[in-house]
Amino acid sequence: MPVEPPQVPADPTGSPTYESATREPMIRARGLVKAFDDFTAVDGIDVEVRPGEAFGFLGPNGAGKSSTMRMIGCVSPPTAGELTVLGMDPRTDGPRIRAGLGVVPQRDSLDEELTVEENIWVYGRYFGLPRRLVRERAAELLEFAQLTDRARSVVEPLSGGMKRRLTIARALVNSPRILLLDEPTTGLDPQARHVLWDRLFRLKREGVTLVLTTHYMDEAEQLCDRLVVMDHGRIVAEGSPSALIAQHSTREVLELRFDTADHAARLGEVDGIAERVEVLPDRLLLYTADGEAAQSELHRRGLEPLAALVRRSTLEDVFLHLTGRTLVD
Amino acid sequence: MARTGTSAARVTQDADGGPARLTGGWQAVTAHWLAKYRRVWFGTAITSFLSPLLYLAGMGYGLGMLVDRGAGGIDGVPYVVFVAPGVLAATTLQVAAGETTFSVMGSIKWDRTYHGMLATPLGVRDVVRGHLAYVLVRLTMAAVVFFGVAAALGTVRSWWGLLAVPVAVLGGLAFASCCYAYSASLTNDRGLALMFRFVVMPMTLFSGTFFPIAQLPGWLQPVAWLTPLWHTVDASRTLFLGTADPGGILLHVGYLVLWAAGGYLAAVRVLHRRMVV
Numbered sequence: 334m335p336v337e338p339p340q341v342p343a344d345p346t347g348s349p350t351y352e353s354a355t356r357e358p359m360i361r362a363r364g365l366v367k368a369f370d371d372f373t374a375v376d377g378i379d380v381e382v383r384p385g386e387a388f389g390f391l392g393p394n395g396a397g398k399s400s401t402m403r404m405i406g407c408v409s410p411p412t413a414g415e416l417t418v419l420g421m422d423p424r425t426d427g428p429r430i431r432a433g434l435g436v437v438p439q440r441d442s443l444d445e446e447l448t449v450e451e452n453i454w455v456y457g458r459y460f461g462l463p464r465r466l467v468r469e470r471a472a473e474l475l476e477f478a479q480l481t482d483r484a485r486s487v488v489e490p491l492s493g494g495m496k497r498r499l500t501i502a503r504a505l506v507n508s509p510r511i512l513l514l515d516e517p518t519t520g521l522d523p524q525a526r527h528v529l530w531d532r533l534f535r536l537k538r539e540g541v542t543l544v545l546t547t548h549y550m551d552e553a554e555q556l557c558d559r560l561v562v563m564d565h566g567r568i569v570a571e572g573s574p575s576a577l578i579a580q581h582s583t584r585e586v587l588e589l590r591f592d593t594a595d596h597a598a599r600l601g602e603v604d605g606i607a608e609r610v611e612v613l614p615d616r617l618l619l620y621t622a623d624g625e626a627a628q629s630e631l632h633r634r635g636l637e638p639l640a641a642l643v644r645r646s647t648l649e650d651v652f653l654h655l656t657g658r659t660l661v662d
Numbered sequence: 663m664a665r666t667g668t669s670a671a672r673v674t675q676d677a678d679g680g681p682a683r684l685t686g687g688w689q690a691v692t693a694h695w696l697a698k699y700r701r702v703w704f705g706t707a708i709t710s711f712l713s714p715l716l717y718l719a720g721m722g723y724g725l726g727m728l729v730d731r732g733a734g735g736i737d738g739v740p741y742v743v744f745v746a747p748g749v750l751a752a753t754t755l756q757v758a759a760g761e762t763t764f765s766v767m768g769s770i771k772w773d774r775t776y777h778g779m780l781a782t783p784l785g786v787r788d789v790v791r792g793h794l795a796y797v798l799v800r801l802t803m804a805a806v807v808f809f810g811v812a813a814a815l816g817t818v819r820s821w822w823g824l825l826a827v828p829v830a831v832l833g834g835l836a837f838a839s840c841c842y843a844y845s846a847s848l849t850n851d852r853g854l855a856l857m858f859r860f861v862v863m864p865m866t867l868f869s870g871t872f873f874p875i876a877q878l879p880g881w882l883q884p885v886a887w888l889t890p891l892w893h894t895v896d897a898s899r900t901l902f903l904g905t906a907d908p909g910g911i912l913l914h915v916g917y918l919v920l921w922a923a924g925g926y927l928a929a930v931r932v933l934h935r936r937m938v939v
Binding site for chain 1: 685687689697
């Protein structure tokens with residue numbers, strides 16, 4: 334179908350954006366494969382990201398998330414399958430697509446010897462933006478990233494959270510239609526993560542399409558409207574966080590820790606209490622709609638675990654159920 | 663600022679700029695390296711002024727006194743006059759190696775600058791060209807400063823000597839582009855140390871820089887002819903002395919252009935294979 338090519342980022346006319354005009358998916362992948370000499374990182378995935386949504390790739394390390402992101406970012410050619418980003422083909426239109434993307438890589442690629450503002454100035458020029466415009470934007474973006482008072486500091490000594498925010502600010506210099514974030518908060522302390530999430534929420538409200546990878550289920554639940562769960566290069570589930578939980582887990586989970594070296598040995602004692610039981614090295618997870626009822630049944634049987642905790646199901650449980658493994662090992 | 667409070671996304675979308683180009687091209691890459699260089703330029707400027715002075719004083723006058731007394735100079739000129747164009751060529755070689763080794767590897771591996779660049783509309787060609795254009799700036803600065811010092815010391819015997827500056831810059835570029843390709847192919851920095859030890863150093867010593875290659879054992883002379891440095895040295899020396907013949911200079915320059923072009927093509931290829939996977 335004929336698709337109006339997207340405007341280059343600094344289109345001064347502010348014409349209706351590609352996404353609102355056509356409702357075409359921002360990203361569409363069909364049977365997408367990335368194979369290296371000795372292994373297949375991405376093994377035939379289908380993905381569709383809609384305008385304005387926050388879309389997540391959730392999975393453990395090595396699941397193929399970053400390879401997927403690099404293909405979408407047009408820095409890694411797909412081995413097979415179809416991929417369309419912003420209505421264009423990365424094989425032929427890489428530079429034009431990249432002009433409309435903002436990329437926050439897994440590892441910061443900031444110029445640590447330059448100052449905070451110089452980093453944005455230099456980066457803006459890669460997109461061919463006029464110097465004056467870049468300087469204006471840099472000031473606004475630093476405001477947005479809460480780095481205005483550090484504008485003239487050299488990057489090197491800044492905290493991890495600040496560098497991450499600067500990387501995001503830098504990725505926005507071309508006012509991208511899609512912001513790709515590869516594990517945006519890995520390695521940050523909890524407070525820095527919350528500041529970052531808050532900034533990403535603001536971008537989402539402004540209509541920027543967010544695509545992120547993470548192996549933190551709380552991050553996926555916080556940020557993503559929709560996500561796919563990846564494992565061994567394949568998509569094992571897809572949906573909104575709540576739908577995935579409803580579909581693949583129970584409402585509540587009762588976690589039990591026994592005084593034993595092998596929790597599998599205690600399986601028989603909890604038989605029938607929950608719909609499903611998962612065995613982890615250090616605890617049992619009892620999946621049930623009503624955690625408290627399960628706990629009373631435990632008491633009735635005279636079982637006395639070292640610790641018992643009722644909690645809501647999370648994406649972690651979904652992942653565990655689908656793959657038999659935990660996300661962060 | 664009137665707009666404070668509006669979001670980054672909207673602000674950047676309706677900001678009015680001129681008609682945008684798709685990419686800043688290699689010039690944007692050069693701008694990056696120059697921005698980094700601005701933080702250290704003073705140190706390197708002093709170095710590029712002092713090092714010729716020290717070299718010419720130590721080698722030219724110190725060692726030169728022995729040579730001149732013992733052998734009456736080389737090819738009929740005092741040793742300092744003989745050695746100055748050689749050191750000029752060796753200096754651009756050093757700058758070329760210095761700017762295309764650790765910075766290339768670092769941009770791939772350590773600070774990942776190239777990953778950042780290639781996430782934008784820039785391509786591998788822009789990255790290599792922009793880097794080499796920056797090296798060209800550095801080479802020109804070093805060669806001009808050296809020439810100034812050498813001329814002030816009276817070692818330039820002819821106005822043709824001025825042409826030794828672009829020749830030395832070209833010689834530096836010829837090595838830089840090849841060295842770039844080599845650095846981009848390495849996965850760790852051990853290979854860089856080896857390169858300095860087994861390529862830069864021997865080339866500096868045995869390419870007619872400090873003594874005529876006629877002094878080398880016969881089998882080594884053709885090796886010297888192959889090096890880009892010997893061609894830079896020989897061309898610069900005849901220009902300094904005013905004994906250059908146009909045919910010889912053209913041959914030297916043509917040979918250096920071949921190295922530069924071949925190195926550039928190799929560099930683009932290697933970096934592409936490294937970064938676009």
